[in-house]
Amino acid sequence: MSATKKKQKQPLSTGSEWTFELIEAYDREIGRLAGEFGLDTYPNQIEVITSEQMMDAYSSVGMPLNYNHWSFGKQFVETEQRYKRGQMGLAYEIVINSDPCIAYLMEENTMTMQALVIAHACYGHNSFFKGNYLFQTWTDATAIIDYLLFAKKYITDCEERYGSENVEELLDSCHALMNYGVNRYKRPKPITADEERKRQQAREEYIQRHLNELWNTIPHKDAPEAAQEIHFPKEPEENILYFIEKNAPLLEPWQREVVRIVRKVSQYFYPQKQTQVMNEGWACFWHYNLLHGLYDEGLVTDGFMMEFLHSHSSVVYQPPFDSPYFSGINPYTLGYNMMQDIRRICERPTDEDREWFPELAGTPWLEAMHYAMHNYKDESFIQQYLSPTLIRELKLFTIMDDAESPTLKVSAIHNETGYRRIREDLSAQYNLGNREPNIQVYNVNVRGDRSLTLRHYMYNNQPLGESADEVLKHLHRLWGFDVHLESVKPDGTVCAQHHCPPREVLETL
Amino acid sequence: MSYIIDRRLNAKKKSTVNRQRFLRRYRKHIKRAVEEAVNQRSIRDIDQGGQVTIPSRDISEPVFHHGDGGQRKRVYPGNKEFVEGDEFRRPQGGGGGGAGKGKASNQGEGMDDFTFNINQDEFLDFLFEGLELPYMVKKKLRDATQFETRRAGFTSSGSPEKLHIVRSLRAAHARRIALSGSDRKRIRELKKELWSLEDNMTDPETKARCDALRAEIEDLEKKVRRMPFIDDFDLKFNNLVRIPVPSSKAVMFCVMDVSGSMTQAIKDMAKRFFLLLYLFLTRNYKQIEVVFIRHHTHAKEVDEEEFFYSRETGGTIVSSALTLTGDVIRDRYPAGDWNIYVAQASDGDNWDGDSDSCRQILINRVLPHVQYYAYVEITTGPHQNLWLEYERVREAFPETFAMHQIEEASDIYPVFRKLFARKMEGAA
Secondary structure (H helix, E strand, C coil): CCCCCCCCCCCCCCCCCCCCCHHHHHHHHHHHHHHHHCCCCHHHHHHHEEEHHHHHHHHCCCCCCCCCCCHEEEEHHHHHHHHHCCCCCCCEEEEEECCCCCEEEEHHHHHHHHHHHHHHHHHHHHCCCCHHHHHHHHHHCCCCHHHHHHHHHHHHHHHHHHHHHHHHHHHHHHHHHHEEEECCCCCCCCCCCCHHHHHHHHHHHHHHHCHHHHHCCCCCCCCCHHHHHHHCCCCCCCHHHHHHHHHCCCCHHHHHHHHHHHHHHHHHHHHHHHHHHHHHHHHHHHHHHHHHEEEEEEECCCCCCHHHHHHHHCCCCCCCCCCCCCCCCCCCHHHHHHHHHHHHHHCCCHHHHHCCCCCCCCCCCCHHHHHHHHCCHHHHHHHHHCCCHHHHHHEHHHHHEEEEEEEEEEEECCCCCCHHHHHHHHHHHHCCCCCCCEEEEEEEEECCCCCCCEEECCCCCCCCCCHHHHHHHHHHHCCCCEEEEEECCCCCEEEEEEECCCCCHHHHH | CCEEEECCCCCCCCCHHHHHHHHHHCCHHHHHHHHHHHHHHHHHHCCCEEEEEEEEEHHHCCCEEEEECEEEEEEECCCCCCCCCCCEEEECCCCCCCCCHHHHHCCCCCCCCEEECHHHHHHHHCCCEEEEECCCHCCHHCCCCCCEEEEEEEECCCCHEECCCHHHHHHHHHHHHHHHHHHHHHHHHHHHHHHHHHCCCCCCCHHHHHHHHHHHHHHHHHHHHCCCCCCCHHHHEEEEEEEEECCCCCEEEEEEEEECCHHHHHHHHHHHHHHHHHHHHHHHCEEEEEEEEEEEEEEEEECHHHHHHHHCCCCCCCHHHEEEEEEHHHHHCCCCCCEEEEEEEECCCCCCHHHHHHHHHHHHHHCCCCCEEEEEHHHHCCCCHHHHHHHHHHHHHHEEEEEEEECCCCHHHHHHHHHHHHCCCCCC
């Protein structure tokens, strides 16, 4: 930053108390600077809330409204408990990917913190939501609030009509499979499909619902025995909730709609899970630069900057792996440093950078940053942009943990031979497909007992955790007939099986 | 463009529904915790909220995740001395060791139990869940002596302090519209005509017509303006009515034997029982009075401190206490105004010749007036003749009289529950 620039203006405020006028003034100045940097945002809706309201927001997955479920109550109780005991502080802000973009500011914050939050959330996150390709393709910022309103009302109506216990059970089961309610590999249809397309989809669904293949029991004449081998679905289906919604034989229409609601909500959060590092990094980068921009113009005082830098450095602090505070790589640290690093590579490249990032070194930094923000997710972003400089700075190393071997092995460190491997390992670590077991709907025994078979395609020989049987019970509740789960090695051999109801019981019958 | 909104005044307790659902779902666990708390706590803080602990395996929401095993690579920051190819033992149990730890802790293994607090109201809800005060119905409007003022719409007369301004002005507005309607319509018509004529003002005839129109419009507008802004019959007043309500007053008699045979431990148990009853009554009645009567050979009305902590020796004549109870009821608590509850605690000792008169007094003087009479006998020994006499009372008044034996402190809460269990068919 060019801190030597002459200060021309009066500071906006000198004390730590905030007022609505000050928030407005800061927002105007920060917004002006953000515009100069080309940050394209949704309009902002800044809401000042109390700590209790913040806990409410926490416990409804950050959304301003959500349907009712006991698990949100549990979340609330837990948050409240930990907050009251002083075990955790509340976040300074929550920001919602909607149009207008809703950002919550806590009333306890000082003016500096409010300004930091405005820069971070209202311009950082907001522009990321609007610009990043994953958010553009997967979510519809204009519709989410309306959809949640619809979902809440629909589920309340269901509770009145079918009893809240029944709805709760159904939601429990859906939540257990929520991570499998998204299309990972298939891109969804453009969200802004016109009314005609929607109607057509509705018709298709209607037909699909009423011509359910599983109920098609009319025997074909002269059906050859080989027909038994038919697979349903023809291709394995990754979106288990979608499959349930469309094909579960025993579900009532309202139950299908509830499954759909959970699926849609899950889909909405899917991009957030995949862009945590980038999203936070982008927001931190911009709050840092925007507030320094204010300082350079003389709009904020030295005291303001001291407080800001204090918060900033604690947000982007990475405890080393052997610290008692260590809980994985801090996405803020990684993201922020990578963003700053891109700028550094553009502005002051070293020879090493020229070798590693020939297309980046010496180009205008603002364009490079926007390009990175628009077109990557965590996995590909790290693969593309993690530089040797940063690996050295963070002193990253890879541990290889093979259950077959009694010892752990350091497989790469920050040296010439390790850079590329660390970059790949870290990238793989953020690949959602590796983090969650890859489980797909494999087959339905259409002609027989209608049992559903899932396949778990094992990654690096990692088995399923002990809760798999519990999840299968939930799936069994949705499907209505027997459910099997097979863990399959890459060579196609089945190495573990789960059944619901458990197999032993079946054999004794 | 930003909008700034102050949400701080929005409705609070948005999470209440979810919280209640959570409590409902884990009601079994919470109830167990509450029962334990009641048995373990000291008397003074028995009505505080409480901490509830639920094993995390009962509360976790299952999802598919990777278990231990297979090969996994993880990247860590802050390398100090490792070089490529280093091997070392797998650290046990996470503690700061590094590898593999970040994963384990968020998968519910070795996680602490889920602990949270419930507040006083919730605590008491669970404590008294499924219990009810018997025969509250009896005091229904039958001899209601209390009234409550409630809103009952609006009237057109009343005292100035009950004036409902919004409705009054609304009525005035409506009246002005209604009464000036025809005039304003005429004004509109005239104005239209005037505008159409104003286009060619050259013609003197038209001009005269215009002037006439203007004069008429002015007259009418004056008339409209003369309409009073607010009139007597626009005024609307809040209407309040007095309706009789059932008595919300209750009196609780604590009757206890303080003869030499009652040790401090027994008295503590009795006190807990009384306390539970008191808490329970506070949830049902607005106003509660407590009368402490203790007795050995004589009965005496005392204050709480003396009731529980002073010691006296001597024989035991229970009937003295019952007579005094009857007197106090007659003098101070007419059954029409008060819901009367009596709780008696004793170790069962009584002077032999007295038990029969106890029965007489109960049946004739006390039980006809009370809502409920609960007798607990705190003893580990065999029943004596007081118990036998009381059994006969129970036969005579199966609805209002209940008795039970308590052997040790942990019996108190279960016995209390039995005595007040909902839908009592015959006592206890």
